[in-house]
Amino acid sequence: MKVAATTNTRERQEELGQFLTSSPVANFMASMFGPLPRTVRLLDAGAGAGSLTTAFVSRCCEKGDGVRAIEATLYEFDDTILDDLAATMIECEHRCTDAGIRFTFTIHSADFIQDISSRLAGDLFGTLPLAFDAAITNPPYRKISTDSGERRALRSVGVETSNLYTGFVALIQRLLVPGGQLVAITPRSFCNGPYFRPFREDFLSQLELRRVHVFDSRKAAFREDSVMQENIIFHGVKGRHQPREMIVSCSSGEQGDKITKIVSPFDEIVHPHDAQKFIHIPSSNGHASAKKTMDDLSASLASLGVTVSTGRVVDFRLKDALRKEPERGTVPLIYPCHFNGGTVQWPKPEARKPNAILDNAETRPWLVPSGIYLLTKRFTSKEERRRLVACLFDPYLMNAEWIGFENHLNYFHVNGRGLERHLAIGLYAFLNSTVVDQYFRRFSGHTQVNATDLRTLTYPDRDTLQAMGREITTLNLTQDEIDRLVTKYLNARQ
Numbered sequence: 001m002k003v004a005a006t007t008n009t010r011e012r013q014e015e016l017g018q019f020l021t022s023s024p025v026a027n028f029m030a031s032m033f034g035p036l037p038r039t040v041r042l043l044d045a046g047a048g049a050g051s052l053t054t055a056f057v058s059r060c061c062e063k064g065d066g067v068r069a070i071e072a073t074l075y076e077f078d079d080t081i082l083d084d085l086a087a088t089m090i091e092c093e094h095r096c097t098d099a100g101i102r103f104t105f106t107i108h109s110a111d112f113i114q115d116i117s118s119r120l121a122g123d124l125f126g127t128l129p130l131a132f133d134a135a136i137t138n139p140p141y142r143k144i145s146t147d148s149g150e151r152r153a154l155r156s157v158g159v160e161t162s163n164l165y166t167g168f169v170a171l172i173q174r175l176l177v178p179g180g181q182l183v184a185i186t187p188r189s190f191c192n193g194p195y196f197r198p199f200r201e202d203f204l205s206q207l208e209l210r211r212v213h214v215f216d217s218r219k220a221a222f223r224e225d226s227v228m229q230e231n232i233i234f235h236g237v238k239g240r241h242q243p244r245e246m247i248v249s250c251s252s253g254e255q256g257d258k259i260t261k262i263v264s265p266f267d268e269i270v271h272p273h274d275a276q277k278f279i280h281i282p283s284s285n286g287h288a289s290a291k292k293t294m295d296d297l298s299a300s301l302a303s304l305g306v307t308v309s310t311g312r313v314v315d316f317r318l319k320d321a322l323r324k325e326p327e328r329g330t331v332p333l334i335y336p337c338h339f340n341g342g343t344v345q346w347p348k349p350e351a352r353k354p355n356a357i358l359d360n361a362e363t364r365p366w367l368v369p370s371g372i373y374l375l376t377k378r379f380t381s382k383e384e385r386r387r388l389v390a391c392l393f394d395p396y397l398m399n400a401e402w403i404g405f406e407n408h409l410n411y412f413h414v415n416g417r418g419l420e421r422h423l424a425i426g427l428y429a430f431l432n433s434t435v436v437d438q439y440f441r442r443f444s445g446h447t448q449v450n451a452t453d454l455r456t457l458t459y460p461d462r463d464t465l466q467a468m469g470r471e472i473t474t475l476n477l478t479q480d481e482i483d484r485l486v487t488k489y490l491n492a493r494q
């Protein structure tokens with residue numbers, strides 16, 4: 001395969017979502033297909049320089065599993081890569097000829113979303129929708145705004161989604177014949193993001209998930225965006241009935257690395273009564289035992305009478321009211337940069353963020369009355385050991401009646417007011433424990449923690465949380481100390 005044109009600037013690559021798959025990963029993806037028909041109509045949407053079709057062809061040539069013909073259809077939008085793509089297809093043709101396989105290809109130099117949506121909607125007079133037995137894809141990844149051409153095109157065929165990659169997958173699913181297979185490498189965000197819920201419903205109602213592969217290490221992520229996405233590879237078969245069991249495999253992402261596999265009941269991947277249809281991915285024993293521990297917990301946040309909300313102060317909307325330093329007429333404004341171990345350090349004059357906000361008629365609706373609140377970061381950095389980072393907001397250090405919580409954090413409260421101290425400290429220990437972190441990682445592949453994620457967790461009951469809270473005399477605890485305490489209380493309940 002030829003290497004992608006080097007004239008592409010990073011910016012252009014980002015706009016096109018052009019992050020090419022390495023050949024070990026492409027080969028691994030091709031190995032995930034199940035038995036194929038004698039003639040395979042193959043789709044490669046967002047084909048780039050053709051590495052995925054090459055891997056598919058290699059697999060068919062090497063495996064000798066009865067494939068006699070491959071009819072490849074490739075979509076690629078970027079003119080500058082088309083020569084490379086065509087050259088790669090000629091190489092595939094030679095390879096197939098040597099192996100006694102007939103290979104034909106069609107390259108559509110077109111926008112996959114617009115072209116396929118028009119075909120599916122019947123707008124292209126005289127053209128039949130395409131039908132495929134197999135699809136392999138590494139779709140572009142980019143947010144698409146509500147009023148964009150892509151969104152309108154997708155909407156016209158009943159697909160509502162906010163990212164190009166889910167748009168690609170949704171259309172590909174529709175092009176598969178019953179029993180047709182899809183292997184895709186995508187960000188993991190669709191598994192739990194609240195905005196992906198309509199996509200998940202659509203996805204799970206059309207595609208039977210047979211296997212999901214995750215990478216242990218973040219370094220194995222092939223693409224990085226501001227929230228440090230993790231990628232997964234999945235293999236699905238067009239059909240309406242999810243299997244009883246699904247394979248979850250895991251590797252470090254390094255070449256030649258050992259692959260571990262576990263088989264999980266599908267009910268544990270997507271919980272039958274979960275309206276959000278989160279896709280949980282248990283990839284290690286730690287994840288599996290965390291799931292068991294969490295399943296045994298009976299309380300929900302709602303049953304504890306507690307709510308979690310996203311910080312209400314959106315700083316750029318209240319710019320004029322922000323102050324670097326506290327002054328007369330202001331109240332504390334808390335950002336994630338004020339997190340300091342288990343507590344809040346305020347003010348932080350050296351921080352780049354403002355420390356205070358004016359308390360006036362304009363800002364008051366966005367403030368909360370002073371009290372004890374539990375705060376969690378909405379975005380953690382990749383250096384942080386845990387996805388969930390919780391700290392206690394204790395107003396004793398600040399002489400203020402109102403507080404501003406900035407939008408990059410979530411806060412736990414009771415009807416807009418503070419929490420009882422021991423309950424808050426118990427929640428602090430629970431949310432910072434390894435068991436919750438492991439459970440969380442089952443369904444979240446990125447470093448973003450949404451309030452919805454926190455709402456759907458199970459929690460220990462109030463008595464247990466308060467007992468934990470009473471036992472903690474300092475919030476300056478090591479991870480081991482937190483884990484020992486939480487494990488002691490959770491085990492005592494059983």
Ligand SMILES: C[S@@+](CC[C@H](N)C(=O)[O-])C[C@H]1O[C@@H](n2cnc3c(N)ncnc32)[C@H](O)[C@@H]1O
Nearest residue numbers: 016019020021046047048077078111112138140
């Ligand atoms: C993530 S890259 C993957 C390329 C290749 N399949 C691989 O795995 O190496 C996605 C490709 O999709 C192309 N692309 C982006 N938007 C597209 C669109 N709307 N229609 C067709 N191709 C598109 C990009 O130019 C890029 O080459």
